[in-house]
Amino acid sequence: MKLRRDFPRGKTPAEALADVQSDAIATFTSTGTWPSTFAKDAAKAHADALVWESEAAALYELERATKANAEDLRDSLSVDVLEHLDGRLSEILDAAKDAGETLGDVTTAEQAIEAGGDVLDAWRRLTSLLKDYRNVRDASWDVLRAVSGMDERSSMQQWRNEGYGEIKDVRMDDVPAHIRDVMRSRAYTIEYLVWLARSGSAFVPTSYDDLEFSVTASTEPVAYDDFGPIRDLSPVVLPEREYKPLNTRRDPRPFVD
Incomplete structure (x- = not known):
């Protein structure tokens, strides 16, 4: 993502504070004097780094979300x-x-x-x-x-x-x-x-x-019938059988022995 690539490199608050501390210690070691602006320098370095870190984290999340949305769109389409x-x-x-x-x-x-x-x-x-x-x-x-x-x-x-x-x-x-x-x-x-x-x-x-x-x-292999041509084994559908009513009418003529 171009926004994240173009974003300048920076330091985390911990790294920025550590650098100010190192500089103060180096000054004291070489001169015997502790910098009078240490607290102000440390606070500013920490605050500036916190701003940088916040934007860097936001851009990282933006890149992650954009990639996820692009992948979802790609999959759906x-x-x-x-x-x-x-x-x-x-x-x-x-x-x-x-x-x-x-x-x-x-x-x-x-x-x-x-x-x-x-x-x-x-x-x-x-x-x-x-x-x-x-x-x-x-x-x-x-x-x-x-x-x-x-x-x-x-x-x-x-x-x-x-x-x-x-x-x-x-x-x-x-x-x-x-x-x-x-x-x-x-x-x-x-x-x-x-x-x-x-x-x-x-x-x-x-x-x-x-x-x-x-x-x-x-x-898939072609299916062969060992007993000859391939036969259709699907169920045979027979036509519906027509039923005729039984002739139940009795013969009115008397029975002749």
Whole structure:
């Protein structure tokens, strides 16, 4: 906090009084005379230090309260911030998908320069979008770390190093190996950005729980039925049975033996 940083250094009342006492003792030792202004000097030094200490304590409390309020505000708005970043990610990838269609099979800057025209413009556009993509990713991880506990941050770092947090609803085993390598290294490329845009699976986790759910969904084994195709074991709902009233009317004709 600038106010506290700019506040001049000072002494506590005890330190200020001790300095006056030391000076008086040094004077007496060297001259044999006790300073006649000692009491006045000691009182002034103590009073001035007390004023300094009071303001220093107030500024310290102001800094503490400001940080606490900022952290509370950050925590309460973190979901909104992450949702905004997710929306920004969608905008980036929509633009990347359009540019990727123009790019066609071009995968290098040299090929784009050689092609020229719209292809070169698309490559330049993707280069700019790639920078925006990195910024969104870095910002989202910064927010997630800031609002998470130590154990959660440790798990998030491990997941991030393994490539999670980039896509959802897709099993990692189904992602091409070279794309997984980019996810793990975070050395993002235009080819990766175009693949991500076409996949439609990119997202920004809005919380630790959201990220954890995505990791679990990407790693859970597929369920197999040893006896054949997977069967629907949900309860069968039968239609309501219609009941007809019994015919209780007696035959008016006499009984004939």
